[in-house]
Amino acid sequence: xxxxxxxxxxxxxxxxxxxxxxxxxxxxxxxxxxKRIGILFATSITFFFFIGGAAATLMRLELVTPYANFLSPDxxxxxxxxHGIVMVWFFLIPSIPTVMGNFLIPMMIGARDVAFPRLNILxxxxxTIGASFTVYSLIAGGVDTGWTFYxxxxxxFSNSHVFAAAAGVFITGFSxxxxxxxxxxxIHTGRTEGMTWFRLPLFVWAIYAVSVVMVLATPxxxxxxxxxxxxxxxxxxxxxxxxxxxxxxxxxxxWFYSHPAVYIMVLPAxxxxxxxxxxxARRTIFGYRFMVYxxxxxxxxxxxVWGHHMFVAGQSNYASLVFSxxxxxxxxxxxxxxxxxxxSLYRGRITFEAxxxxxxxxxxxxxxxGLTGLFVAMIPIDVHVTDTYFxxxxxxxxxxxxxxxAFFGGLHYWWPKATGRLYHEGAARLAAIMxxxxxxxxxxxxxxxxxxxxxxxxxxxxxxFQIWHVLSSAGASVLAVAYFMPLFYLGWSLFYGERSPPxxxxxxxxxxxxxSPPPKENFLVPPRVxxxxxxxxxxxxxxxxxxxxxxx
Amino acid sequence: MNQLFPFPPEASLxxxxxxxxxxxxxxxxxxxxxxxxGLIVIFAWRYRAGSAALRTRLPAFFSREVEIGxxxxxxxxxxxxxxxxxxxxxxxxAPPENALxxxxxxxxxxxxxxxxxxxxxxxxxxxxxxVPVRLNMTSQDVIHSFYVPAFREKQDVLPDRIVTLWFTPTxxxxxxxxxxxxCGTDHSxxxxxxxxxxPAEYARWSERNGDRGLPASGAQxxxxxxxxxxxxxxxxxxxxxxxxxxxxxxxxGNRTVVADDAYLERSILDPRADIAKGYLPVMPSYRGVAxxxxxxxxxxxxxxxxxxxxx
Numbered sequence: 001x002x003x004x005x006x007x008x009x010x011x012x013x014x015x016x017x018x019x020x021x022x023x024x025x026x027x028x029x030x031x032x033x034x035k036r037i038g039i040l041f042a043t044s045i046t047f048f049f050f051i052g053g054a055a056a057t058l059m060r061l062e063l064v065t066p067y068a069n070f071l072s073p074d075x076x077x078x079x080x081x082x083h084g085i086v087m088v089w090f091f092l093i094p095s096i097p098t099v100m101g102n103f104l105i106p107m108m109i110g111a112r113d114v115a116f117p118r119l120n121i122l123x124x125x126x127x128t129i130g131a132s133f134t135v136y137s138l139i140a141g142g143v144d145t146g147w148t149f150y151x152x153x154x155x156x157f158s159n160s161h162v163f164a165a166a167a168g169v170f171i172t173g174f175s176x177x178x179x180x181x182x183x184x185x186x187i188h189t190g191r192t193e194g195m196t197w198f199r200l201p202l203f204v205w206a207i208y209a210v211s212v213v214m215v216l217a218t219p220x221x222x223x224x225x226x227x228x229x230x231x232x233x234x235x236x237x238x239x240x241x242x243x244x245x246x247x248x249x250x251x252x253x254x255w256f257y258s259h260p261a262v263y264i265m266v267l268p269a270x271x272x273x274x275x276x277x278x279x280x281a282r283r284t285i286f287g288y289r290f291m292v293y294x295x296x297x298x299x300x301x302x303x304x305v306w307g308h309h310m311f312v313a314g315q316s317n318y319a320s321l322v323f324s325x326x327x328x329x330x331x332x333x334x335x336x337x338x339x340x341x342x343x344s345l346y347r348g349r350i351t352f353e354a355x356x357x358x359x360x361x362x363x364x365x366x367x368x369x370g371l372t373g374l375f376v377a378m379i380p381i382d383v384h385v386t387d388t389y390f391x392x393x394x395x396x397x398x399x400x401x402x403x404x405x406a407f408f409g410g411l412h413y414w415w416p417k418a419t420g421r422l423y424h425e426g427a428a429r430l431a432a433i434m435x436x437x438x439x440x441x442x443x444x445x446x447x448x449x450x451x452x453x454x455x456x457x458x459x460x461x462x463x464x465f466q467i468w469h470v471l472s473s474a475g476a477s478v479l480a481v482a483y484f485m486p487l488f489y490l491g492w493s494l495f496y497g498e499r500s501p502p503x504x505x506x507x508x509x510x511x512x513x514x515x516s517p518p519p520k521e522n523f524l525v526p527p528r529v530x531x532x533x534x535x536x537x538x539x540x541x542x543x544x545x546x547x548x549x550x551x552x
Numbered sequence: 553m554n555q556l557f558p559f560p561p562e563a564s565l566x567x568x569x570x571x572x573x574x575x576x577x578x579x580x581x582x583x584x585x586x587x588x589x590g591l592i593v594i595f596a597w598r599y600r601a602g603s604a605a606l607r608t609r610l611p612a613f614f615s616r617e618v619e620i621g622x623x624x625x626x627x628x629x630x631x632x633x634x635x636x637x638x639x640x641x642x643x644x645x646a647p648p649e650n651a652l653x654x655x656x657x658x659x660x661x662x663x664x665x666x667x668x669x670x671x672x673x674x675x676x677x678x679x680x681x682x683v684p685v686r687l688n689m690t691s692q693d694v695i696h697s698f699y700v701p702a703f704r705e706k707q708d709v710l711p712d713r714i715v716t717l718w719f720t721p722t723x724x725x726x727x728x729x730x731x732x733x734x735c736g737t738d739h740s741x742x743x744x745x746x747x748x749x750x751p752a753e754y755a756r757w758s759e760r761n762g763d764r765g766l767p768a769s770g771a772q773x774x775x776x777x778x779x780x781x782x783x784x785x786x787x788x789x790x791x792x793x794x795x796x797x798x799x800x801x802x803x804x805g806n807r808t809v810v811a812d813d814a815y816l817e818r819s820i821l822d823p824r825a826d827i828a829k830g831y832l833p834v835m836p837s838y839r840g841v842a843x844x845x846x847x848x849x850x851x852x853x854x855x856x857x858x859x860x861x862x863x
Contacts, residue, residue, distance in 0.1 A: 146734050150733075314710050335626045336623055367589075378633065387733060
């Protein structure tokens with residue numbers, strides 16, 4: 001490899017058969033190729049994205065009027081539970097790590113595959129088995145506990161399929177742990193010559209940080225779910241107050257996992273957006289090293305803020321103060337990242353292809369989500385708005401406005417690499433713009449309703465809120481159209497799209513130095529790395545090939 | 553209430569402070585959003601591909617100085633906001649001594665309230681304006697959450713303990729109560745209303761609906777439930793109850809607690825939570841044995857026992 005970042009792929013490599021060559025079903029289901037496993041996960045989570053989306057659509061339709069229309073209260077309760085469980089555990093948590101992480105991490109560090117290819121395909125099978133338990137619980141009649149499974153409701157009062165749903169999430173957790181272990185090992189051992197830690201693309205750092213969180217946090221969720229299953233099936237008195245159990249204990253264990261889980265959803269998104277912004281601004285990421293430190297800081301401090309979900313739950317006032325304080329501390333690195341993305345545009349040479357529109361949308365929506373996070377970190381405000389639509393709006397800004405925007409950004413950015421095809425740029429830009437406006441249209445009204453006292457998980461609500469619910473539902477219909485659009489133009493591209501060159505965006509990064517779609521082994525000769533990531537300034541100043549400043 | 557912006561009125565002493573914090577934060581956020589979005593738009597325009605803007609590299613020191621600068625600035629700003637919010641909450645830590653104690657029992661899907669006079673109501677709560685109120689709440693089944701948007705107050709109600717919430721209503725009128733913690737099928741219908749009246753009106757209402765014989769009825773229940781066996785004047789097995797209410801009780805583990813309504817209720821339903829110093833933890837829990845009415849009557853009875861009296 002030379003220092004010129006956009007050089008052509010060696011002839012020899014272009015004639016290698018691509019990873020998509022074999023067409024048998026078993027060649028997919030039992031593959032050990034990280035790229036194919038990424039595609040398998042993409043198929044699974046797309047299925048669940050539309051299941052979870054369908055549940056949300058039915059809820060938004062029902063909420064157009066303040067009365068119960070076509071859903072009974074029990075049906076409504078099952079729908080929001082389904083929406084939460086599916087979107088959190090079967091879409092958001094696996095989304096970027098298992099799809100883009102699997103597809104890209106080995107290529108980005110110059111490796112032929114992940115460290116444990118068999119464990120990698122096992123991870124997909126475990127996910128599928130876990131998911132089938134959850135699908136069974138849905139077909140059998142659903143679950144009505146909310147995705148949070150709060151005790152004693154879930155263990156002693158609910159008459160729904162709690163066991164199957166909890167077992168599904170429990171099993172899927174092992175898939176998450178396997179993926180995390182695999183990525184950590186791969187990034188430690190698989191880096192090619194010259195790929196030092198501070199030459200890693202920020203996406204690799206993000207996946208590294210998130211893998212550590214996955215490996216440390218998921219076992220705690222598993223223990224919480226196991227206790228629920230034991231109390232429900234074996235009547236072990238763990239949370240049952242009649243036998244001296246403590247229902248609040250469950251919330252502590254659950255949120256000890258579920259707050260870091262928020263970072264499992266958002267850290268990979270930060271990685272994706274960093275890659276895209278650098279590429280389309282044709283400029284290195286401002287403060288690269290600080291971006292790395294910020295992600296490590298978020299991953300570490302994220303473990304110590306779970307109590308901010310419990311300000312009104314009955315925990316000690318003093319504990320609440322400490323959790324409030326730590327929540328402000330964990331917000332600092334997130335703010336720094338927003339400043340750095342913005343500063344990366346400074347003196348750039350910016351173009352606005354679809355991935356860039358998604359990435360800029362991410363920065364805007366993540367900023368609003370983060371700022372409202374400060375509101376709910378303040379105890380007096382949280383006492384009023386927790387368990388209202390304000391909180392719903394806040395976490396959707398982070399998870400949907402943030403993570404899902406980044407997922408679509410990454411999907412468009414790496415689509416030509418994965419499929420070898422280009423898509424219709426105009427349609428993609430339109431979908432990105434509609435997603436941004438549809439999203440705000442759906443969720444901004446929920447901030448207003450929430451502060452006015454509209455509680456969450458209400459099918460029948462005070463008529464005074466109707467106008468805001470109607471607005472929100474109207475926005476959701478725009479959002480639904482925007483989410484369906486990629487299904488069509490990307491589906492079209494898969495069969496009829498123009499063939500993509502190896503590096504359609506003229507991006508840096510090793511994944512672009514191999515054909516699109518890549519050959520089975522990624523690289524014939526392991527590439528050698530001689531400078532840091534985002535080497536875009538060479539394009540603007542061809543004489544300047546000095547080591548890039550990564551902000552020591 | 554404005555139909556388009558249905559913000560609830562500020563009807564408690566606490567609500568004004570919450571709104572001030574909230575609107576100050578809306579202002580701060582608006583400012584930050586204007587700066588961040590403004591910079592993105594300005595950079596996107598000025599540095600669009602093909603524009604004639606200057607694009608030379610930044611000096612090497614630049615990135616580090618800027619990073620340290622805005623990290624410290626953000627940290628200080630956040631600590632300032634935390635201190636403000638924490639200070640506002642600190643005031644709310646200790647319940648006022650002269651508060652009106654009301655027992656609240658939540659169950660799927662209703663709210664039951666019991667006043668000191670023995671007056672009982674369901675899904676409605678009469679309160680005097682300007683008097684601090686302390687709710688001692690427990691649940692008979694799942695977790696619920698007592699939420700009055702107009703008071704900006706909310707507290708989860710747990711089945712295994714007595715949780716307290718206190719506030720001071722400052723406006724006359726009726727204000728909705730909602731259940732804010734998902735509790736099953738009819739969660740969204742588990743509502744009620746707070747009726748705030750003048751103290752004189754409350755006194756009349758509470759008298760009219762009260763139960764003058766509550767302490768006497770408590771004495772009967774005290775005998776019927778077998779409390780007297782251990783709490784008799786010179787039994788030595790259990791602490792004396794005469795003069796207990798309002799006194800400071802020394803507990804095992806070197807704690808002391810004021811014997812208020814919540815303490816009495818906790819001692820009946822969950823006796824092992826606080827063991828009086830020098831006594832063995834032999835009292836069984838009366839949860840599920842003593843009804844909610846029993847507990848109210850027993851508390852009224854214990855309150856009526858002056859120091860030096862019988863049990």
